[in-house]
Amino acid sequence: xxxxxxxxxxxxxxxxxxxxxxxxxxxxxxxxxxxxxxxxxxxxxxx
Amino acid sequence: xxxxxxxxxxxxxxxxxxxxxxxxxxxxxxxxxxxxxxxxxxxxxxxxxxxxxxxxxxxxxxxxxxxxxxxxxxxxxxxxxxxxxxxxxxxxxxxxxxxxxxxxxxxxxxxxxxxxxxxxxxxxxxxxxxxxxxxxxxxxxxxxxxxxxxxxxxxxxxxxxxxxxxxxxxxxxxxxxxxxxxxxxxxxxxxxxxxxxxxxxxxxxxxxxxxxxxxxxxxxxxxxx
Numbered sequence: 001x002x003x004x005x006x007x008x009x010x011x012x013x014x015x016x017x018x019x020x021x022x023x024x025x026x027x028x029x030x031x032x033x034x035x036x037x038x039x040x041x042x043x044x045x046x047x
Numbered sequence: 048x049x050x051x052x053x054x055x056x057x058x059x060x061x062x063x064x065x066x067x068x069x070x071x072x073x074x075x076x077x078x079x080x081x082x083x084x085x086x087x088x089x090x091x092x093x094x095x096x097x098x099x100x101x102x103x104x105x106x107x108x109x110x111x112x113x114x115x116x117x118x119x120x121x122x123x124x125x126x127x128x129x130x131x132x133x134x135x136x137x138x139x140x141x142x143x144x145x146x147x148x149x150x151x152x153x154x155x156x157x158x159x160x161x162x163x164x165x166x167x168x169x170x171x172x173x174x175x176x177x178x179x180x181x182x183x184x185x186x187x188x189x190x191x192x193x194x195x196x197x198x199x200x201x202x203x204x205x206x207x208x209x210x211x212x213x214x215x216x217x218x219x220x221x222x223x224x225x226x227x228x229x230x231x232x233x234x235x236x237x238x239x240x241x242x243x244x245x246x247x248x249x250x251x252x253x254x255x256x257x258x259x260x261x262x263x264x265x266x267x268x269x270x271x272x
Contacts, residue, residue: 003082006143006145007084009142010143014089015062018248022248025252028255029254029255032259036258036261036262039265040265043272
């Protein structure tokens with residue numbers, strides 16, 4: 001079982017990078033969605 | 048939204064299936080042993096990253112030609128997802144290299160050209176953050192993106208043109224190269240999975256870019272009132 005730790009480290013760190021990217025993407029999307037809703041509500045439309 | 052959730056769940060299930068195949072189905076390589084199992088993740092992520100950067104290149108060319116904002120959104124989306132893939136490649140490579148080569152890093156042709164690729168796409172994203180005006184930002188970053196992509200073929204062919212530290216290609220490497228049939232099937236399954244996962248990230252990132260554009264439009268409308 002030589003180098004098993006290195007194999008796990010590569011997979012864990014690699015997937016952690018993807019996971020962190022996805023979490024920051026979800027946070028940015030949530031923030032911009034809130035901003036979009038705020039702007040839509042602040043502008044008088046179709047009245 | 049529902050379709051995007053289904054796509055995300057399918058991508059994650061495929062990732063779990065690929066991990067199972069890499070650890071429990073793939074045979075142990077005779078010379079390197081267990082550490083070779085990093086190959087399936089490392090090389091498949093590199094292929095997915097290069098495909099993503101190719102889509103970025105096509106989107107950049109289409110923006111220069113048609114000046115449609117859709118291509119600018121696709122360009123920045125693919126640049127960001129491709130950069131994440133290349134980051135993973137640059138992390139997993141040294142973890143694999145250290146027990147096999149006895150060093151974490153060396154400035155050989157493949158490693159150096161990949162690091163330059165990473166720097167080029169970091170520069171692409173930095174350039175975008177420095178330009179306020181949307182049309183100017185889109186055009187300059189598209190032109191820079193076309194230039195940055197020139198390094199992708201160099202990365203791909205570096206291990207074919209120069210024999211340095213990085214192993215010679217085992218896929219499409221000509222006579223004397225090749226993989227065990229089970230390893231080959233598992234590798235191509237990983238390539239498929241990483242492309243599906245990259246496509247999922249591209250869809251999510253594209254939605255964000257489109258919403259940013261909608262916010263810009265509404266902000267300009269609000270300022271005009």
